[in-house]
Amino acid sequence: MTRPTIHDVARVAGVSLSTVDRVLNDREGVREKTRSRVMSAINSLGFERNIAAANLSRKRRYRLCFILPDGQNSFMRVLEEDVAEEAAAALRDFTVIETRKVPAFDAGALAELLRSLDPESVDGVAMVATDATIVRIAVRELRARGVAVVTLVSDLPGSEKQGFVGIDNVQAGRTAGSLLGRFCRGRTGRIAMVSGSMLLRDHAERRLGFEQVLRSEFPDQTIIAPLEGLDDKDRVRDQLAERLAQDPDIVGVYSLGAGNRGVAEALSGLPAGRDVSVVVHELTRFSREALLDGSFDAVLHQNSRREVQGAIELLRRLLDGEPQPALSEPIRVEIYMRDNLP
Amino acid sequence: MTRPTIHDVARVAGVSLSTVDRVLNDREGVREKTRSRVMSAINSLGFERNIAAANLSRKRRYRLCFILPDGQNSFMRVLEEDVAEEAAAALRDFTVIETRKVPAFDAGALAELLRSLDPESVDGVAMVATDATIVRIAVRELRARGVAVVTLVSDLPGSEKQGFVGIDNVQAGRTAGSLLGRFCRGRTGRIAMVSGSMLLRDHAERRLGFEQVLRSEFPDQTIIAPLEGLDDKDRVRDQLAERLAQDPDIVGVYSLGAGNRGVAEALSGLPAGRDVSVVVHELTRFSREALLDGSFDAVLHQNSRREVQGAIELLRRLLDGEPQPALSEPIRVEIYMRDNLP
DNA sequence: TTGAAAGCGCTAACAA
DNA sequence: TTGTTAGCGCTTTCAA
Numbered sequence: 221m222t223r224p225t226i227h228d229v230a231r232v233a234g235v236s237l238s239t240v241d242r243v244l245n246d247r248e249g250v251r252e253k254t255r256s257r258v259m260s261a262i263n264s265l266g267f268e269r270n271i272a273a274a275n276l277s278r279k280r281r282y283r284l285c286f287i288l289p290d291g292q293n294s295f296m297r298v299l300e301e302d303v304a305e306e307a308a309a310a311l312r313d314f315t316v317i318e319t320r321k322v323p324a325f326d327a328g329a330l331a332e333l334l335r336s337l338d339p340e341s342v343d344g345v346a347m348v349a350t351d352a353t354i355v356r357i358a359v360r361e362l363r364a365r366g367v368a369v370v371t372l373v374s375d376l377p378g379s380e381k382q383g384f385v386g387i388d389n390v391q392a393g394r395t396a397g398s399l400l401g402r403f404c405r406g407r408t409g410r411i412a413m414v415s416g417s418m419l420l421r422d423h424a425e426r427r428l429g430f431e432q433v434l435r436s437e438f439p440d441q442t443i444i445a446p447l448e449g450l451d452d453k454d455r456v457r458d459q460l461a462e463r464l465a466q467d468p469d470i471v472g473v474y475s476l477g478a479g480n481r482g483v484a485e486a487l488s489g490l491p492a493g494r495d496v497s498v499v500v501h502e503l504t505r506f507s508r509e510a511l512l513d514g515s516f517d518a519v520l521h522q523n524s525r526r527e528v529q530g531a532i533e534l535l536r537r538l539l540d541g542e543p544q545p546a547l548s549e550p551i552r553v554e555i556y557m558r559d560n561l562p
Numbered sequence: 563m564t565r566p567t568i569h570d571v572a573r574v575a576g577v578s579l580s581t582v583d584r585v586l587n588d589r590e591g592v593r594e595k596t597r598s599r600v601m602s603a604i605n606s607l608g609f610e611r612n613i614a615a616a617n618l619s620r621k622r623r624y625r626l627c628f629i630l631p632d633g634q635n636s637f638m639r640v641l642e643e644d645v646a647e648e649a650a651a652a653l654r655d656f657t658v659i660e661t662r663k664v665p666a667f668d669a670g671a672l673a674e675l676l677r678s679l680d681p682e683s684v685d686g687v688a689m690v691a692t693d694a695t696i697v698r699i700a701v702r703e704l705r706a707r708g709v710a711v712v713t714l715v716s717d718l719p720g721s722e723k724q725g726f727v728g729i730d731n732v733q734a735g736r737t738a739g740s741l742l743g744r745f746c747r748g749r750t751g752r753i754a755m756v757s758g759s760m761l762l763r764d765h766a767e768r769r770l771g772f773e774q775v776l777r778s779e780f781p782d783q784t785i786i787a788p789l790e791g792l793d794d795k796d797r798v799r800d801q802l803a804e805r806l807a808q809d810p811d812i813v814g815v816y817s818l819g820a821g822n823r824g825v826a827e828a829l830s831g832l833p834a835g836r837d838v839s840v841v842v843h844e845l846t847r848f849s850r851e852a853l854l855d856g857s858f859d860a861v862l863h864q865n866s867r868r869e870v871q872g873a874i875e876l877l878r879r880l881l882d883g884e885p886q887p888a889l890s891e892p893i894r895v896e897i898y899m900r901d902n903l904p
Numbered sequence: 905t906t907g908a909a910a911g912c913g914c915t916a917a918c919a920a
Numbered sequence: 921t922t923g924t925t926a927g928c929g930c931t932t933t934c935a936a
Contacts, residue, residue: 223653225913236923241915249921268654272614273913276928311565312613394901402839402859406748433901497744517744525891552904555897559736559775562894567929578907583931591905615929618912907936912929919924 224265233261244269275314282315282536286372286528287333287347289324293451293478295502295524296324296348299373302528310532317532318342325420327352334358337367344368344535346385346528349376351421356380368538372531373522374422382538385530385551387522389422392553393429393476396499399518399555400430400472401438403497408440409469414460416451416477426476426501441472449479456482461489464496475500480507484515503556511558521554566607575603586611617656624657624878628714628870629675629689631666635793635820637844637866638666638690641715644870652874659874660684669694676700679709686710686877688727688870691718693763698722710880714873715864716764724880727872727893729864731764734895735771735818738841741860741897742814743780745839750782751813754805758793758819768818768843783814791821798824803831806838817842822849826857845898853900863896 226240233240235258242250243258250258261267286303289296300319307317322329330347331354337345345362349355349371356379359369363380370383400411411434415423427446434441447463449456456479464470464486473496475483480500487496500507503521510516530547537545556562568582575582577600584592585600592600603609628645631638642661649659664671672689673696679687687704691697691713698721701711705722712725742753753776757765769788776783789805791798798821806812806828815838817825822842829838842849845863852858872889879887898904 223913227913237914238916238923239921242922245915251921254921270618270913271654273618273928274915276612276615276618276930277913277915279915279928312610391902395899398899398901402745403747405745429901550904552896553902554894555899555902557737557740557897559740559771560733560895560897562892565929569929579930580907580932581905584906587931593905596905612929615912616931618914618928619930619932621912621931905936908934910931910933912931915926915928917924917926920922 223270224267225270226267228265229258229261229267232265233258280314282313282539283341283343284310284315284317284532284535285337285342285345286317286319286531287330287345288319288321289348289350290321291324293324294504294506295478298504299348299524299528302525306525306528306532313536315532315536325350327355331355331358334362337362337365339365339367342367343539344370346370346372346531346535348373349379349381350374351376368535370531370534370538372527373524383534383545383547385527385534385547387551387553389425390429390432392501392520392522393426393431394433395429395553395555396426396474396476396520397430397433398437400474400497400499401434401441403499403517404441404472405438407471407495409471410442410444410467411472411474412444412460412463412467412470413446414449414456414473414475414477414479414483415446416449416479420477423477430474430476444470449477449482451478453479453482453485455479457485458482460486464490468494470496472497473499477501480504480510480516484510487515503554503561508561511556511561514558517557519556521556522551523554527551565612566609567612568609570607571600571603571609574607575600622656624655624881625683625685626652626657626659626874626877627679627684627687628659628661628873629672629687630661630663631690631692632663633666635666636846636848637820640846641690641866641870644867648867648870648874655878657874657878667692669697673697673700676704679704679707681707681709684709685881686712688712688714688873688877690715691721691723692716693718710877712873712876712880714869715866725876725887725889727869727876727889729893729895731767732771732774734843734862734864735768735773736775737771737895737897738768738816738818738862739772739775740779742816742839742841743776743783745841745859746783746814747780749813749837751811752784752786752809753814753816754786754802754809754812755788756791756798756802756815756817756819756821756825757788758791758821765819772816772818786812791819791824793820795821795824795827797821799827800824802828806832810836812838814839815841819843822846822852822858826852829857845896845903850903853898853903856900859899861898863898864893865896869893 229240230237243255303319327350330350335358359379369381371381373386375384447459498516499518501520503519507519571582572579585597645661669692672692701721711723713723715728717726789801840858841860843862845861849861
C-alpha cells in the first residue's frame with residue numbers, strides 16, 4: 221500500500237541512492253549495465269518518483285513572463301486579471317510570473333521587448349503574438365538564448381514558438397455560421413459581419429470559417445462585405461447602424477472582434493418589429509447583460525483563465541525538459557446563450 | 563525573492579520550529595501570548611506554508627470511494643472510465659481511489675453500501691445519488707462516522723452531503739429550449755420531448771427548464787406530452803417514430819435522457835422533405851457522428867472528466883479541513899454543434 | 905508550555 | 921563510475 225521510494229529501488233538494484241538518481245534524471249556517468257539493473261528494479265517495483273519531494277529538494281523556480289497588448293480591448297484586460305490571479309496561485313508552485321504590456325498591434329515594440337529579455341532573470345515567455353516577421357526573428361533569438369516561448373490567444377505560425385494556447389479561430393467562425401444560419405432559417409435575407417480589421421489573423425480566420433459554413437449550408441442567405449470597426453465602439457455603432465438602416469433585409473449580425481457595445485447600440489436603434497439575430501465573441505459583463513436582455517442571441521467564448529493556466533503548464537513542462545508537451549485538453553470554442561450562462 | 567519558511571517565522575518570533583508548527587496547525591499547548599507573537603511574525607513575513615513539504619513530511623494519504631450506478635447507461639460507463647483514469651493520476655498525489663457499483667436507481671442497495679463503508683479504510687465518498695430518504699439517512703450516518711461525502715452528477719438535496727459536483731439541470735433544460743426555440747423559428751408547430759422517466763430528478767428538472775423557456779419565449783410552439791423511453795434505444799425509437807408519423811407538425815425534438823440511437827433511428831425513417839431540429843444530451847462517439855452527418859443539430863454536454871476531478875479536489879479539501887470548499891469553476895452546460903466539436 | 909532532533913523522498917555537492 | 925552526506929520545508933516523537 222505504501223509506494224516504493226528510491227531507497228527501495230537502490231536496495232533492490234544493489235546500488236546507492238545517487239546512482240538511482242542519476243538513472244532517473246538521465247545524468248552522465250552510469251555504466252550501461254548498472255543503468256539497466258536500476259531500470260529493472262524500477263519496473264519490477266512499479267516505482268514512480270515523488271515529484272513534490274523532488275521539487276522540494278531541488279528548489280526549482282520557474283520565472284515566467286507574460287506579454288499582453290495594452291489598450292482598451294476588454295478581453296485583453298480580463299486576460300490580464302487572469303494572469304494576475306494565476307500568478308498568485310502559481311507562487312505556491314514555485315512559479316514567479318511577471319506581466320509586461322506592449323502597445324497593441326505594434327510588432328516593433330513587441331520585438332524590442334522580446335530582445336530585451338534576459339535569460340538570467342526569465343526562464344519562459346508566454347505572449348499574445350502580433351503577426352510579423354520582425355517578431356518571428358525576435359522569437360528565434362530568444363529561443364537561442366535558452367528561453368522557452370509559447371504563444372497565447374493569438375498565434376505566430378512559422379515561428380520557433382514551442383506551443384500555442386488558444387482556440388481554433390476558423391472553428392469559431394464556423395460555429396458562428398452554424399448558429400446564425402439556424403437562427404435565421406425561415407427569414408432569408410442578408411447577413412452582416414463586423415470585424416476589427418481584416419489585417420488581424422484571428423479575425424480573418426473567423427471570417428473564413430463563417431463564410432464556409434454559410435455558403436455551403438445556408439446558401440439562401442447573402443453575406444455582405446464585412447464592416448471594419450477597428451474594435452472601436454463608436455465606429456462600430458455608426459457603421460452598423462447605417463448599414464441596418466439602408467438594408468432592411470439584414471436578418472443576422474456576426475461580430476467577430478471587439479466592439480460589442482457598438483453592436484448593441486446600433487441594434488437598439490432599430491424599429492420595434494425588426495428582428496435581427498446576433499452572434500458575437502467573448503463573454504464579458506456587457507455581453508452577458510446583452511444575452512440576458514435579449515439583444516444578443518449567442519456569444520462565442522474562449523476561457524481565458526484556462527488559457528493562462530495552459531500556458532503556465534506548457535512552459536513549466538518545457539522547462540522540465542519535456543520535448544513536445546501538449547495541453548491535456550484543448551481550449552474549446554464555448555457557446556453561451558442566455559440560459560447556460562455560468 | 564525566496565519565500566519565508568517556518569525557520570524564518572521561528573527566528574522572528576523567537577521560538578522554536580515546533581511552536582510555529584503548533585500555531586500553524588492549531589494544536590493545543592501554546593500560551594496565548596506566544597501564539598500571538600508567532601501570528602504577527604507570520605503576518606509580517608507574509609509566510610505561507612509549503613503544502614508539498616507538509617504532505618511529504620506527514621505522509622498523508624487520501625482514501626476515496628466513488629459509487630456509480632451499474633447498467634448500460636453509456637454516460638455512466640464513460641464516467642466510470644474517467645474515474646479509473648483519474649484514479650491512476652491521483653495516485654501521484656497520495657490519493658487512492660476505489661470504485662464501487664450499485665444497481666441503478668436502487669436506493670436500498672445504495673444505502674446498504676453506504677452503511678457498509680468503514681472509516682478505517684475510507685476517508686471520503688463521492689456518489690451518484692439516488693434520491694430517497696433511506697439514502698439521506700445513510701449519508702448522515704456515514705458523516706457521523708467521520709467520512710466526507712459529496713454527490714456527483716446527480717444530487718441529493720436536503721442531505722448532509724458536503725458538496726455537489728455536476729451541472730444545473732434546470733439550466734440545461736432552459737438551454738435546450740432556447741436553442742430549439744430559435745432553430746424552429748419560422749416553422750411553428752409542435753415540439754416533442756423524449757425522456758428516460760419523469761421519476762428521475764435530473765430528467766424532471768430538465769423538462770421544467772425546457773418548458774419554462776419555450777412557453778415564455780416561443781409561445782407559438784406547442785409542447786406535446788413527453789415520451790418516456792426509459793433510456794432504452796428500441797423503446798425510444800418505436801415511440802418517437804410512431805409519434806412523428808402521426809403528427810406531421812412536429813418540427814423539433816428534445817431528448818433529455820439517454821437513448822440517442824433510438825432518436826436517430828426514428829428520424830432516419832422520415833421522408834426526405836421533412837425537416838426536424840434535434841437537441842440531445844451527452845457528447846459520445848455516437849452523438850458526435852450524428853452532429854457531423856446532420857441528424858442532430860446540437861448536443862448538450864457535461865464534462866464528466868472534470869466532474870470527477872472536481873469531486874476529488876473537493877474531497878481532498880474537505881479532508882484537509884477546509885470548512886466550505888467550493889469548486890474553483892462550476893461544471894458548465896456545454897453546447898456542441900457540428901463546428902465546435904473538440 | 906516549549907524545544908531538539910530525526911525523518912518524509914529526493915537532489916546535489918563532494919569524496920572515493 | 922559510484923557512494924556518502926547534508927539539506928529542501930515541514931511534522932512528529934520525545935525530552936526538558
